[in-house]
Amino acid sequence: MTRYRVYDDTKALFHLPDGVIYLDGNSLGALPRGVAERVNRVITTEWGHELIRAWNTAGWYVQPRLLGDRIARLIGAEAGSVMVGDTLSLKVYQALAAALDMNASRKIVLSDTGNFPTDLYMAEGLIETLGRGHQLRLVAPEEIESALSEDVAVLYITEVDYRTGRRHDMAELTAKAHALGIVTVWDLAHSAGALPVALAACGADFAAGCTYKYLNAGPGAPAFLYVGPRHADTARAALSGWMGHAKPFAFELAYAAAGGVERMRVGTPPVLAMAALEASLDIWDRVDIAEVRARSLALGDLLIAEVERRCPSLRLVTPRAHEHRGSQVSFAFDGGYAAMQALIARGVIGDFRAPDIMRFGITPLYIGESEIVRAAEIIEGVIAGEVWRRPEYQVVNAVT
Amino acid sequence: MTRYRVYDDTKALFHLPDGVIYLDGNSLGALPRGVAERVNRVITTEWGHELIRAWNTAGWYVQPRLLGDRIARLIGAEAGSVMVGDTLSLKVYQALAAALDMNASRKIVLSDTGNFPTDLYMAEGLIETLGRGHQLRLVAPEEIESALSEDVAVLYITEVDYRTGRRHDMAELTAKAHALGIVTVWDLAHSAGALPVALAACGADFAAGCTYKYLNAGPGAPAFLYVGPRHADTARAALSGWMGHAKPFAFELAYAAAGGVERMRVGTPPVLAMAALEASLDIWDRVDIAEVRARSLALGDLLIAEVERRCPSLRLVTPRAHEHRGSQVSFAFDGGYAAMQALIARGVIGDFRAPDIMRFGITPLYIGESEIVRAAEIIEGVIAGEVWRRPEYQVVNAVT
Numbered sequence: 077m078t079r080y081r082v083y084d085d086t087k088a089l090f091h092l093p094d095g096v097i098y099l100d101g102n103s104l105g106a107l108p109r110g111v112a113e114r115v116n117r118v119i120t121t122e123w124g125h126e127l128i129r130a131w132n133t134a135g136w137y138v139q140p141r142l143l144g145d146r147i148a149r150l151i152g153a154e155a156g157s158v159m160v161g162d163t164l165s166l167k168v169y170q171a172l173a174a175a176l177d178m179n180a181s182r183k184i185v186l187s188d189t190g191n192f193p194t195d196l197y198m199a200e201g202l203i204e205t206l207g208r209g210h211q212l213r214l215v216a217p218e219e220i221e222s223a224l225s226e227d228v229a230v231l232y233i234t235e236v237d238y239r240t241g242r243r244h245d246m247a248e249l250t251a252k253a254h255a256l257g258i259v260t261v262w263d264l265a266h267s268a269g270a271l272p273v274a275l276a277a278c279g280a281d282f283a284a285g286c287t288y289k290y291l292n293a294g295p296g297a298p299a300f301l302y303v304g305p306r307h308a309d310t311a312r313a314a315l316s317g318w319m320g321h322a323k324p325f326a327f328e329l330a331y332a333a334a335g336g337v338e339r340m341r342v343g344t345p346p347v348l349a350m351a352a353l354e355a356s357l358d359i360w361d362r363v364d365i366a367e368v369r370a371r372s373l374a375l376g377d378l379l380i381a382e383v384e385r386r387c388p389s390l391r392l393v394t395p396r397a398h399e400h401r402g403s404q405v406s407f408a409f410d411g412g413y414a415a416m417q418a419l420i421a422r423g424v425i426g427d428f429r430a431p432d433i434m435r436f437g438i439t440p441l442y443i444g445e446s447e448i449v450r451a452a453e454i455i456e457g458v459i460a461g462e463v464w465r466r467p468e469y470q471v472v473n474a475v476t
Numbered sequence: 477m478t479r480y481r482v483y484d485d486t487k488a489l490f491h492l493p494d495g496v497i498y499l500d501g502n503s504l505g506a507l508p509r510g511v512a513e514r515v516n517r518v519i520t521t522e523w524g525h526e527l528i529r530a531w532n533t534a535g536w537y538v539q540p541r542l543l544g545d546r547i548a549r550l551i552g553a554e555a556g557s558v559m560v561g562d563t564l565s566l567k568v569y570q571a572l573a574a575a576l577d578m579n580a581s582r583k584i585v586l587s588d589t590g591n592f593p594t595d596l597y598m599a600e601g602l603i604e605t606l607g608r609g610h611q612l613r614l615v616a617p618e619e620i621e622s623a624l625s626e627d628v629a630v631l632y633i634t635e636v637d638y639r640t641g642r643r644h645d646m647a648e649l650t651a652k653a654h655a656l657g658i659v660t661v662w663d664l665a666h667s668a669g670a671l672p673v674a675l676a677a678c679g680a681d682f683a684a685g686c687t688y689k690y691l692n693a694g695p696g697a698p699a700f701l702y703v704g705p706r707h708a709d710t711a712r713a714a715l716s717g718w719m720g721h722a723k724p725f726a727f728e729l730a731y732a733a734a735g736g737v738e739r740m741r742v743g744t745p746p747v748l749a750m751a752a753l754e755a756s757l758d759i760w761d762r763v764d765i766a767e768v769r770a771r772s773l774a775l776g777d778l779l780i781a782e783v784e785r786r787c788p789s790l791r792l793v794t795p796r797a798h799e800h801r802g803s804q805v806s807f808a809f810d811g812g813y814a815a816m817q818a819l820i821a822r823g824v825i826g827d828f829r830a831p832d833i834m835r836f837g838i839t840p841l842y843i844g845e846s847e848i849v850r851a852a853e854i855i856e857g858v859i860a861g862e863v864w865r866r867p868e869y870q871v872v873n874a875v876t
Binding site: 091093096098100103104106107111112115116119120123124125127128129130131136162163164165166169173189192193194196197198200201202204205206207208214239286288294295296297298299312313314315316317318319321325326327328329330331342343344345346347348349350352420425427429430 | 491493496498500503504506507511512515516519520523524525527528529530531536562563564565566569573589592593594596597598600601602604605606607608614639686688694695696697698699712713714715716717718719721725726727728729730731742743744745746747748749750752820825827829830
């Protein structure tokens with residue numbers, strides 16, 4: 077299988093609207109051209125013609141594992157260690173439940189204030205359901221390493237901060253955590269498809285991520301869960317659905333977990349959404365994630381330089397150092413919400429995160445230098461030209 | 477909006493393969509003709525062109541509630557009481573967690589051996605996570621009423637038995653349960669779109685169902701959860717994801733539940749799958765569920781009479797009395813697995829459930845009398861002609 081050259085070969089594989097520079101692929105990835113035809117085929121040929129038989133004949137039943145194996149390559153995971161399904165909120169919940177069960181004598185879940193809120197909310201809910209006196213301990217992201225201690229049960233963090241793009245050192249934190257008897261749960265929402273991840277090499281315990289951002293599988297696309305192979309046959313599946321049963325079609329009354337990561341399946345998998353993911357992975361299968369990373373960093377450097385030169389009122393909140401950065405560039409700006417509305421109206425689509433963060437995602441499969449420079453020019457026009465102060469951009473009406 | 481006549485108007489709205497009599501719509505409903513175009517539009521126009529903006533401009537964010545309201549009409553639920561998302565396994569988990577929380581002094585979850593296994597498995601997992609000494613008490617379906625007692629916290633059953641098609645009396649059991657201080661959780665997997673349900677009139681507490689069976693929304697289509705309005709502002713959301721937060725886009729660190737059933741949202745909703753559901757509900761919006769029920773019972777009677785006359789070795793396990801029957805007809809037969817394989821090879825698609833049940837789903841939107849009679853003729857040929865004894869039908873190779 078021939079490798080694609082990132083951008084030069086891959087940009088044409090995406091549908092991008094005329095007049096748009098899309099810098100929000102870290103929130104919802106752009107549409108791969110192959111998706112519509114693939115989903116249509118699953119609807120008309122498989123569902124429409126094969127009907128119930130397609131669970132076997134079209135392989136629907138085994139798709140969560142096959143897709144998991146294709147994602148595994150991108151995150152440095154062992155074959156057979158990744159399962160697709162549900163949403164990221166549910167997958168971090170499963171991971172945290174299993175991790176706490178493995179370390180039952182400790183009561184502290186350590187996370188940071190840069191973790192995505194749903195991870196924290198799901199942990200709150202799990203802790204209340206457990207009712208065993210667990211506590212969620214939150215520290216600033218830069219304090220996470222020093223907060224590792226022998227009373228911590230689980231280190232529960234997102235590798236790349238959704239607001240700032242600051243990246244944790246997974247290898248170092250995992251090693252230190254393990255030395256202290258701490259189990260690790262990594263959220264890869266802003267890592268998978270954004271940069272090389274090395275779960276197996278780091279000895280990670282659990283990880284979860286989504287496929288609708290850098291992996292371009294579409295709105296509400298399914299999540300994935302990684303379980304380190306040494307845990308996979310013993311990890312407790314707290315959300316013990318029939319698809320994770322050892323014999324789902326024996327319809328036994330009592331639960332018995334399947335072997336391996338298969339036990340982390342819950343209910344019936346989302347077949348149409350998996351078809352879109354399959355088509356998006358057809359691109360990723362032929363991409364070198366190291367090449368994506370090199371381009372992402374260069375494009376990020378370029379965006380930082382261009383914006384700082386043109387817009388001194390925007391303050392960079394993303395680390396400059398490559399090793400501490402994900403694949404987005406964020407600036408703090410008091411008028412950030414309005415400025416982003418004005419940018420979107422001019423075709424530069426990024427997004428805003430409260431209280432004052434303007435985010436720009438770097439997705440090298442379909443974003444190159446020319447798009448970055450043109451975006452910086454438009455940002456300059458909106459900021460320096462004070463376009464953002466116009467009344468129509470002050471109205472808060474968006475849900476995302 | 478003009479009503480459709482069931483079958484006469486609706487059959488043409490479905491894609492049904494030539495040579496197939498599809499009696500498995502109780503497992504995976506047939507494809508509505510409008511689905512492919514609708515999903516394609518969401519992919520190409522909304523995702524492809526609007527990109528991230530479609531969460532607002534195309535209304536993706538509010539779809540789980542809008543779709544819930546359309547399902548509400550079919551199950552006799554109040555407007556604003558039904559939320560779409562996730563899978564049925566997860567929705568019964570949420571319901572059971574909330575119900576146990578409301579009745580915390582009691583420890584018994586009462587269910588029956590006719591409940592679908594995933595409901596039981598999810599309860600097992602929840603009970604273990606709770607670690608508060610709850611017990612899952614299983615009785616035979618016919619003993620469920622007499623098993624209601626003042627030590628039961630939650631009555632947790634499926635209205636229509638997935639194997640036999642036997643139907644519980646929701647109004648009677650709910651009234652008796654409430655008189656004894658028991659909270660109720662109903663699984664409507666084989667009810668929604670199969671027969672009239674009257675959640676509000678029964679005073680039901682919680683209910684959940686799926687949309688890929690009688691509602692024809694496609695493989696792995698999202699589930700729904702009903703919370704009785706009197707509980708909706710206080711029910712605990714054990715799976716406390718960001719979409720169920722009071723202010724999801726404030727990105728606060730602490731969880732605060734949204735008001736009403738909105739709190740039962742978890743993660744990002746499955747937009748492509750919701751598009752298929754939307755198209756399937758375009759049919760259901762114009763159908764009278766009472767007419768569906770009347771036809772279903774008549775077709776079921778016809779199938780029973782035709783099969784019993786032609787195949788005395790098949791033993792009916794579905795109740796004959798209309799009030800005790802859902803929308804499927806099941807027969808026990810020792811060679812059931814092989815016989816079903818032989819039937820499928822001849823275009824009569826039903827399914828098999830261990831140990832010996834041959835199931836035939838009745839879906840009046842696209843199945844009529846001529847299909848039932850023709851299916852009975854083919855069943856006769858396979859059974860009386862001993863076709864099912866051929867070696868090729870003995871091999872167990874299917875997952876569903």
